[in-house]
Amino acid sequence: MESPEVLVLQASYTNPVHAEAIGFVLNEYAMDAMGGGVPISADTREQLAIELAKRSHAFSVLAFIAGEPVGLVNCFEGFSTFACRPLVNIHDVVVISAFRGLGISQKMLAKVEEIARQRGCCKLTLEVLEGNEVAQGAYRKLGFDNYQLDPAMGRAMFWQKAL
Template sequence: MTDQALASAAATIIVRRVDYADPRDAQALVDLLDAYARDPAGGGTPLPGHVCAQLAQALQARPQAFSVIAWAQGKDGAEQPVGLVNCFEGFSTFACRPLVNIHDLAVLPAWRGRRVAQQMLARVEGIARERGACKLTLEVLQGNQPALRAYAREGFAGYTLDPAMGQAQFLQKLLD
């Protein structure tokens, strides 16, 4: 069944933690991340071959990493991956507790607007709570209004430590 046909059919969404050593999970992780990378919100460029070949193994080697995939299950029981969240545990020095950063969140276009992200975020929050995390963090592009609305519905907001200093911003410095 095609992605579009499955999306229009009654499908159940099942969100599971990724087993990086499982070939099916590893392939779904790469396929979903590549689809996101090709999307304008992900930069519009496919993942390089070495990333596709090494990603699952590299994530498995990092105990602070975890991912969840949303699987659409059709009436026949067949599953298709439709959404992905990659996370990394960090540390809040102000709270002296772990935090979980949502590094990637992607939902295939045919599945957007169906609350797939909401279900994945609930699973991520559960894992973060199990780890004793004090908060979830993420970054999102200003122009990605659907994602901003989805995140706001789930309780995400910009933050300030002192209103006189303004809202926090995410910056980067490329090293390659």
């Protein structure tokens, strides 16, 4: 079977088709076990692109097949003090379950890397769940790995404090 043609593009938060796609795909992710298994609120779905548009350091990449949204990557520019250059943190990587295994995440992440290089970024960062072996494998194929400054100090850990 031939793989379907995948359109990958940087989203325009003011484009109604892109805005709706961002909310739709993020909701699909939220309902997946890897996203916590709980849908996002209707308000979040409707307001997400509007709020992202207010943040000049945010950008998103969408994937479409036959006009239907099938993937999303949300990113935020940060800053590396050690390199004195911007970086891109990849916050969400989503491919709708029916379209997994087609290389869509790799195509979207290649677009993210292209945008990051255009912005003069020194690196890409992301977080991945320990149990998500498939995603880890995909990220490793693209050159991602655990982060550590000194092996004697171990790997960096991602922590949070809810407010």
